[in-house]
Amino acid sequence: MQLVLVRHALPHQVSAAELGEAGDAAAADPGLTELGERQAVRLVGALSGEDIAALYSSTMARAVGTVAPLAAALGRQPQRVAELAEYDANDRHYVPVHEMARLAPESYARLRAGLLPPHVDVEAFRTRVVGAVESIVATHPGRETAVLVAHAGVINIYLAHLLGIPRPLAFPLDYTGITRVLAGRDGRRSVRSVNETAHVADLLAEVPVPARE
Numbered sequence: 411m412q413l414v415l416v417r418h419a420l421p422h423q424v425s426a427a428e429l430g431e432a433g434d435a436a437a438a439d440p441g442l443t444e445l446g447e448r449q450a451v452r453l454v455g456a457l458s459g460e461d462i463a464a465l466y467s468s469t470m471a472r473a474v475g476t477v478a479p480l481a482a483a484l485g486r487q488p489q490r491v492a493e494l495a496e497y498d499a500n501d502r503h504y505v506p507v508h509e510m511a512r513l514a515p516e517s518y519a520r521l522r523a524g525l526l527p528p529h530v531d532v533e534a535f536r537t538r539v540v541g542a543v544e545s546i547v548a549t550h551p552g553r554e555t556a557v558l559v560a561h562a563g564v565i566n567i568y569l570a571h572l573l574g575i576p577r578p579l580a581f582p583l584d585y586t587g588i589t590r591v592l593a594g595r596d597g598r599r600s601v602r603s604v605n606e607t608a609h610v611a612d613l614l615a616e617v618p619v620p621a622r623e
Contacts, residue, residue: 411547412555413591414460415565416453417583417605420446420617421472424504438504442475449586449613450476454483456588456609462486463554466546468494468561476586477559488559493542496561497530507562508617524577526563532578539567547593565589572599585617586610 424438442450457480465481465488467473477488498504510518517527526532543558550556562583570578572591583589587605594600607614 411550411552411593413543413547413593414457414462414555414557415568415589415591416476416557416559417562417565417585417587417589418442418446418470418472418476418559419449420585421475421504421506423506423509436502437500438502439471439499440504441471445613445616446472446585447475449610451479452610452613453477453480453586453588456606457557460555460557462557463550464489464546464556465559466491466494466556467559468492468496468564470495470499470561473559473561477557480557491542491546493538494558494560494564497526497535497563521579524579526578532567535563536567536571536578539564540571543568551595569601569604572601581605584610584614 420443422440422443424440453476462484465477465484465486467477467488467490469490469492473494474488474490481488505514505517507518507521510521520527526535546556546558563579565583566579566581569575569589570580573580581604583605584607586609587607588609589604589606590602592600592602
């Protein structure tokens with residue numbers, strides 16, 4: 411079967427202060443910006459020639475919003491999978507990657523080095539994600555295609571698992587970038603493409619890149 415792994419579109423930034431009085435347990439879960447919504451719509455055309463058997467997304471708002479236009483076009487309800495949530499799912503802030511160099515330089519440096527934040531249990535994250543993706547693979551035998559809309563960390567950790575890469579964040583993945591993996595019944599996995607962006611290249615150019623302070 412074919413896995414089509416899609417990174418979510420551009421979300422809003424969320425600070426801990428914006429969560430207000432929601433309490434320490436509240437986590438940042440931003441939805442898409444207006445630009446992100448336009449990026450998500452482009453998936454419909456990008457995947458229009460695919461015979462898609464099923465749609466999946468993480469439970470996080472930015473993934474749910476990204477899969478929504480494709481789901482509407484196909485008339486199909488996506489299945490939300492909690493195990494496909496990003497490593498930052500419980501964080502009380504969210505900084506889009508294009509803002510990290512300015513607002514979170516230490517986090518940006520780790521990202522560029524291919525590393526997850528220090529507080530993340532890398533092996534637990536890997537086990538969770540690989541288990542979730544392989545469960546989806548087992549559900550779709552033969553030549554079926556399943557689309558999974560998730561996150562850069564999720565897609566990266568799965569690719570690292572398949573390719574034997576020690577760094578968990580080896581590939582820069584753009585908003586709504588498409589990655590394809592062929593999964594055989596014999597257990598073989600073949601990465602066919604990483605981060606296809608032709609469908610959204612002009613919209614990626616609109617992502618603001620503020621000067622570093």
